[in-house]
Amino acid sequence: MGEASNITLQFLGAGGAFTRIYGTTCSVLSLGDERWLIDCGRQAPDQLHAAGIAWHDIFGQLVTHVHGDHTYGLEDFAFSRFFFAKGEMGAVREGGPRPKLVCHSAVEEELWESLRSSLRYVPPPLPPKSGTLDTYFETVAAYASEPPADNPWHHAESFRAGALTVHATETEHVPGKPSTALTIEVGDGKVAWWSGDSTVDAEALVALEPRTTVFFHDCTFVEYPGQVHGSFAALEKLPEVVRRKLVLMHHEDDLQDHRVRAEALGFRVALPGQRFDLTTGQREPTLAD
Ligand SMILES: [Zn+2]
Ligand SMILES: [Zn+2]
Numbered sequence: 001m002g003e004a005s006n007i008t009l010q011f012l013g014a015g016g017a018f019t020r021i022y023g024t025t026c027s028v029l030s031l032g033d034e035r036w037l038i039d040c041g042r043q044a045p046d047q048l049h050a051a052g053i054a055w056h057d058i059f060g061q062l063v064t065h066v067h068g069d070h071t072y073g074l075e076d077f078a079f080s081r082f083f084f085a086k087g088e089m090g091a092v093r094e095g096g097p098r099p100k101l102v103c104h105s106a107v108e109e110e111l112w113e114s115l116r117s118s119l120r121y122v123p124p125p126l127p128p129k130s131g132t133l134d135t136y137f138e139t140v141a142a143y144a145s146e147p148p149a150d151n152p153w154h155h156a157e158s159f160r161a162g163a164l165t166v167h168a169t170e171t172e173h174v175p176g177k178p179s180t181a182l183t184i185e186v187g188d189g190k191v192a193w194w195s196g197d198s199t200v201d202a203e204a205l206v207a208l209e210p211r212t213t214v215f216f217h218d219c220t221f222v223e224y225p226g227q228v229h230g231s232f233a234a235l236e237k238l239p240e241v242v243r244r245k246l247v248l249m250h251h252e253d254d255l256q257d258h259r260v261r262a263e264a265l266g267f268r269v270a271l272p273g274q275r276f277d278l279t280t281g282q283r284e285p286t287l288a289d
Contacts, residue, residue, distance in 0.1 A: 003061035006032050007186050007278040012047035014270040016220065016252045017228070018067040023047055023272050024069040025250055029184070031163035034059040036102075038182065038194060044073030047272075053193075056086040059162055060100030061137065064196030066181035074111075075118050078136035082173040092136060093123070100161045101137035101230040104168040106153035108139065153178055171198030173228050184278065186213060197250065199227055200234035209242050216270065216283035218250035221258045232258065236265055243267055245281055 003259035006208060008030045022043030030192060035058050037044070048055070055077050081099060082092045090096030101285060103111065112133050133139055143252040149155040149170070156169040166186040173179035173196070182194040195217045205215060206258025207247070220229040229250070238246070249270040261271055268283065275284045 007192075008275050008284070009038070009192070009278055010051075010275040011249070011270050011272050012051055013041055013043055014249050015254060016218070016250045017067065019251075019253055020152060021253045022251065022255070023241075024072075028053065029062070029164075029278075034162050034163060034164070036060045036062055036063045036075065038175050039070040039196075040073035040077060041065055041069045045076040046087065051273075054086055055126070056089045058151060058186075060102060060140075060164070062166065063101070063103035063107055063111055063193070064182060065107055065177065066114050067197065070197070071111060071114060075115060078115070078119055082136050089178045094134040098134075098136060098138040101133065102140045102159045102161055102164070102166060104154070104157050104170070104178060104180045106151075107168070107180060108133065110178060117281075134258075139154055151178070153174070171196055172201070173199070181257035183208070186278045190277075190279070192216075192281070195250075196231060197229060198232050200238075202234065202238055205238060205242050209239075209245065212245060213278060215242065215246040216249050217246055219248040220252060221254055222252070232262070235267070236262075240266055247276070247283075270282070 010028045012026045012028060013023025015024060024043045026041050026044040027038045029038055030038040037058055040061060052149045085091045085096060092098050119136060120129045120131040123133060140159050140161045142159055144158040145154040146156040151170060153224045156167055160168045167183040168180040169183065171179050171181045177197055181196050181198055186192050190211055190213050193212050193215045197218050217230045217235060219232055219235060221232045223231060223233055243266040247268045247270050255269065262269060277284060
């Protein structure tokens with residue numbers, strides 16, 4: 001095995017909304033010593049524990065959109081850091097560092113709607129019900145944005161925090177609902193791309209391909225009218241150069257029925273525990289290989 005990369009992504013959960021096998025979505029993005037989470041689904045607290053990672057090891061949180069399989073672990077994260085110290089790191093309520101929170105402003109609004117019924121209740125000396133997202137997280141404001149396109153909110157917002165530069169671009173997921181894909185800068189003008197939950201935008205993927213090391217795309221093998229995910233029927237029509245850079249994730253428990261067909265087309269399939277070097281797009285070998 002070569003030298004460990006400086007920028008890696010490890011899947012804790014690689015499954016879709018209703019998975020019972022692959023875990024709801026949560027991944028650890030490591031930028032040198034900084035650990036970020038991409039989404040924080042309902043199983044995230046247990047996934048982190050199983051991986052030997054504490055909430056206090058997390059520098060910041062990225063959120064693509066607000067659905068339980070992406071965000072229902074966040075109340076645990078917020079309260080754990082607010083109330084508890086660990087080692088050298090103090091509790092947030094005692095002046096310890098708040099984890100950073102990076103998400104599109106339209107997603108942030110829905111995130112607070114989802115969390116406020118628990119997080120607004122804060123202990124004295126804070127006034128009762130005065131909690132906000134900023135009580136628990138250091139929310140990062142966008143340094144640039146693109147004007148609205150298909151929805152009333154910005155088409156894209158860009159963020160810098162710590163070692164991270166990321167662009168959150170709206171995707172087509174549930175109509176009328178804010179949802180974003182993440183374009184993560186990995187150096188040398190290259191990016192790694194994360195779909196969040198999104199239908200397939202072939203034109204955008206093809207345009208992005210030359211400077212992309214790896215695409216992570218949610219995937220479903222079930223076709224239905226009003227598709228809200230990355231339909232495999234659409235993904236398999238992508239040019240081979242894109243397919244070979246693309247990792248299927250957020251799949252449901254029927255994955256094994258389709259895996260051979262997907263891999264024959266050049267796709268890779270994400271499983272919990274796998275780690276990818278984002279500067280090369282390659283998966284690090286494991287004992288299972
Ligand atoms: Zn989802
Ligand atoms: Zn979703």
